[in-house]
Amino acid sequence: MPHLSLHIREESLDPQVEPALIAGLTEAVTSVFGERVRPLVAVELIGIPQRRRGIGGLPTDEVAPVVVLSMREAAYHLPQVPDAPARLVAAATGAITGVLGEAVGRQTVVTLDGVPAGRSGIGGQVA
Numbered sequence: 001m002p003h004l005s006l007h008i009r010e011e012s013l014d015p016q017v018e019p020a021l022i023a024g025l026t027e028a029v030t031s032v033f034g035e036r037v038r039p040l041v042a043v044e045l046i047g048i049p050q051r052r053r054g055i056g057g058l059p060t061d062e063v064a065p066v067v068v069l070s071m072r073e074a075a076y077h078l079p080q081v082p083d084a085p086a087r088l089v090a091a092a093t094g095a096i097t098g099v100l101g102e103a104v105g106r107q108t109v110v111t112l113d114g115v116p117a118g119r120s121g122i123g124g125q126v127a
Contacts, residue, residue: 001071002029002037002070002071003044003069003070003071004029004067005067006025007046007048008045008047008048009048009050009061009062009063009064010049012063012100018045021099022043024095024098026038028092032088033084063107065096065104065108067096068111070115071113071115072114072117072120073115073117075114076112093108096108
């Protein structure tokens with residue numbers, strides 16, 4: 001199951017932005033892996049108060065989104081999905097800039113976590 005966590009300044013979130021980010025990030029993964037993964041994509045928006053964000057050792061008022069996509073390592077190397085990592089980074093960044101504006105794209109960090117086979121589970125069972 002692709003799981004995205006978006007850490008972002010709390011003040012950037014509101015009732016219009018939140019569903020747009022969830023839909024955009026879901027679409028980003030779907031654009032790379034196809035419609036069949038849509039029902040499996042989980043997105044969490046994690047708001048961080050401005051006073052708790054820092055860059056370079058100093059508090060910042062930058063939006064500076066950080067996206068972490070976790071899924072099985074093998075999915076990043078499927079032969080039928082060439083360049084999956086590069087496409088996912090670009091699509092996730094594009095989803096965020098589509099909602100928050102182009103300037104935010106320069107601040108966006110996307111990390112792809114690969115979970116080894118046998119190291120995750122669903123419903124209490126290793127999957």
